[in-house]
Amino acid sequence: MRRGGEIRKARRGEREPGLVAQLRRPPGGRDARIMLLAQLLDRAGTGVWAAACVLYFTFVIGLDAGQVGLLLGASGVAGIAGSPLAGHLADRFPVRSLLIGAHLLRLVTLCLLLVVTDFALLLCVVAVTHLGDRAAKTLEMLFATRVAGERRATYQALSRSSANAGYALGAGLAAIGLAVGTRGAYHVLILADALSFLVAAALVWRTREPRGRGLVAAPSPAPVPDAATETAAAEAPAPAAGRSPWRDRGYLRFVLLDIPMHLDDSILGIGIPLWLVSRTTAPHELIPAFLVINTVLVVVLQLRVSAKVRDAREATGAVALYGLTTLLCCGLLAAAAGGGAWAASAALLAAAVLATAAELMRSVSSWELAVSLAPREARASYLGVAGMAQSVQKTAGPLLLTGVVMAAGPAGWLALGAAVAGLSLVQRRAGLRRLEELSASSATPAPAAA
Numbered sequence: 001m002r003r004g005g006e007i008r009k010a011r012r013g014e015r016e017p018g019l020v021a022q023l024r025r026p027p028g029g030r031d032a033r034i035m036l037l038a039q040l041l042d043r044a045g046t047g048v049w050a051a052a053c054v055l056y057f058t059f060v061i062g063l064d065a066g067q068v069g070l071l072l073g074a075s076g077v078a079g080i081a082g083s084p085l086a087g088h089l090a091d092r093f094p095v096r097s098l099l100i101g102a103h104l105l106r107l108v109t110l111c112l113l114l115v116v117t118d119f120a121l122l123l124c125v126v127a128v129t130h131l132g133d134r135a136a137k138t139l140e141m142l143f144a145t146r147v148a149g150e151r152r153a154t155y156q157a158l159s160r161s162s163a164n165a166g167y168a169l170g171a172g173l174a175a176i177g178l179a180v181g182t183r184g185a186y187h188v189l190i191l192a193d194a195l196s197f198l199v200a201a202a203l204v205w206r207t208r209e210p211r212g213r214g215l216v217a218a219p220s221p222a223p224v225p226d227a228a229t230e231t232a233a234a235e236a237p238a239p240a241a242g243r244s245p246w247r248d249r250g251y252l253r254f255v256l257l258d259i260p261m262h263l264d265d266s267i268l269g270i271g272i273p274l275w276l277v278s279r280t281t282a283p284h285e286l287i288p289a290f291l292v293i294n295t296v297l298v299v300v301l302q303l304r305v306s307a308k309v310r311d312a313r314e315a316t317g318a319v320a321l322y323g324l325t326t327l328l329c330c331g332l333l334a335a336a337a338g339g340g341a342w343a344a345s346a347a348l349l350a351a352a353v354l355a356t357a358a359e360l361m362r363s364v365s366s367w368e369l370a371v372s373l374a375p376r377e378a379r380a381s382y383l384g385v386a387g388m389a390q391s392v393q394k395t396a397g398p399l400l401l402t403g404v405v406m407a408a409g410p411a412g413w414l415a416l417g418a419a420v421a422g423l424s425l426v427q428r429r430a431g432l433r434r435l436e437e438l439s440a441s442s443a444t445p446a447p448a449a450a
Contacts, residue, residue, distance in 0.1 A: 017214035022303060027155045028147030031207040035147075036205035038160060039140060040166040042103070045196025046133070046440035047170020048189050049110070052178060059321050061117055071119075071126055082134025087142070087384015095143045096209045096382075101135040103201035110194045116188055138387045142380055145371060146210035153368055157306035160363050164298040171291070174421055228320045243378040245385040250434050254373055257391035257427040258366055259396075260320060262357040266397030267329065268294055272351055275406060275413075279337045280344040290352040297356045305360040312372035316431040318365035322358050323424025329354035330417030334410035373434050 005147050057063045057071060089098055109129040116125055141153040148155035168194075177189040244249050245421070274286045329351045336347035366389070374382035405412035 001110045021249065022154065022158055024159050027149070027151035029143065031147050031210070032144065032155060032209050034203050035140065036141060036162050038164045038194045038200040040161060041196045041203075042136070042200040043163045043166030043192035044170040044173070047167040048174045048177075048196075049170075050167075050194060051171045051174035051192040052186060055178065056113075056190075057122075060183050060186050061122070062117065063122075067119060070137070070295065071123060073395065075130035076122050076391065079130040079134040080391040082131040083112055083387025083391060084095065084381075084384040085131075086135035086138040086287065087381045087387070090139065090142050090380040090384070091378070094209045095139055096204060096207060099136060099139040099143060099204050100201045102132045102139060103204065106132040106136065107194050107197040107201070110190060110197070113190055134387065134391055138384055139197055141367065141387075142383060143207075145383075152371065152401065153306045153309060153364060154303070156367055157303040160302045161299045164295050164302075168291075170293045181278040206350070223368070227231065228261045243375055245374070245378070245382040248382075248439070250430075251373060251382060251385070253385055253430060254369065254427070254434070255389050257394050257423055257430065258386065259372075260423050261319065261362055261366060261427065262390050262393040263397055263400075263416075263420060264322075264329075264355045264362060264391065265331075265390075266354040266401055267326075268352060268359070270398050271406070272333065272348060272355070274402065275333055276344075276348055278406070279340045280339075282344040283341065283349055286345055286348065290418075293349070294356045294359070295350045297353070298360065306364050309364045312368055312435055313432065314366040315368040315372070315429045316435075318361045319369070319424050319431065320428045322361045322365065323421035325354050325358040325361065326419035326424075327421040329358065330413040330420075337410050343421045369431055373431065373438070375438070398415045409420065 020183050024033075026036060028035075054068060054320050055070075057068050058065075063071070086098065086102070106129055109132065113122075116122055141156075143160060144155045145152040173192065177185040206447055223238050226338060273289055276287060277284060308313050332347045332351040332354065336344045336351070339347065366386075370380065370383055370386035374386070400416075405416050408415070
């Protein structure tokens with residue numbers, strides 16, 4: 001009996017701690033805990049503005065639908081430059097200072113929306129704000145991967161959970177202001193978002209600059225060299241310091257293939273709601289349920305999914321699973337157009353679950369591969385380029401879904417699912433090949449015996 005109790009106790013001890021326990025003691029300690037709180041508040045403010053921006057530009061500023069579309073499209077294009085710019089600067093300046101600067105930049109540009117009404121100026125203000133948004137997200141992950149080290153996947157899961165909780169909180173707060181609907185209420189929502197940036201900057205200021213500039217994990221203390229190691233070090237080739245990701249075809253191929261691996265975001269946020277309204281008989285009241293499903297599943301399951309992907313090779317397997325899940329999701333969306341209200345509702349809800357499952361796998365595999373496929377001596381600039389994949393998808397994904405996929409009807413969804421599944425297999429094979437190349441290039445011959 002005693003032996004059995006010890007076994008059960010050991011098994012309990014081997015279990016991964018829960019979400020609350022991990023948030024209390026995240027990888028990276030105190031600095032990581034402060035950063036997670038800053039991200040929660042930042043995303044809460046972003047959720048407020050995301051829920052109110054279209055209505056604010058329409059009913060307060062007085063823009064028409066075409067101007068609003070151009071405004072949001074221009075902001076998406078500007079955001080594409082935010083990630084590589086942040087990665088480039090992070091190789092040369094402290095990440096902590098850059099992140100504080102990004103938060104303050106967003107604070108200033110958002111406050112300008114209270115007084116700017118000219119469309120040309122609005123284009124500039126919104127574009128700079130979105131550039132700061134993307135730069136801040138890249139800098140947050142650079143900071144996190146440096147302080148979390150090899151446990152970056154766990155921190156990524158905690159970050160995703162806290163971010164989704166923040167978005168949900170922000171959307172709830174926005175609903176109050178939108179219910180009031182006055183100009184003053186919209187201004188309060190803008191100020192609430194600006195306040196979240198100010199508090200986030202103050203929290204980041206309380207952290208310490210992570211070690212390992214340009215790297216992802218802090219360098220380990222150097223051992224005391226002996227004669228043999230000094231000789232080997234002298235004969236070993238020098239690291240490729242300052243290596244440019246723009247000249248690395250293998251990495252650029254990964255970034256290009258990673259763009260369709262982010263389509264779950266547009267499918268869930270744009271494709272499913274518009275498909276429900278335009279091509280199915282499901283009730284429109286079902287649309288808020290998609291966001292609820294996504295938020296709850298990400299907060300509850302992200303940590304567990306991340307625990308299943310422990311290294312880069314397992315991340316390549318998650319990429320292939322992402323493609324299969326997206327194919328099944330698109331198949332359900334195609335089937336939803338041919339059934340009654342109940343059947344369409346069930347298919348759409350199941351599609352939302354599968355899109356969320358794809359998001360869970362993508363959030364683990366995309367960042368892990370972006371880190372592992374980059375040369376260690378220049379990871380900051382490489383990760384900045386990798387961050388472009390999500391920005392490009394946010395700009396091109398909605399246009400692809402509305403202009404091509406949905407225009408083709410159910411066949412469009414089936415074609416999209418098949419294309420993503422095929423590209424995911426290409427990404428998996430290319431990732432495994434690059435991992436082997438990096439492993440071979442990092443291996444150095446042992447020094448000959450005297």
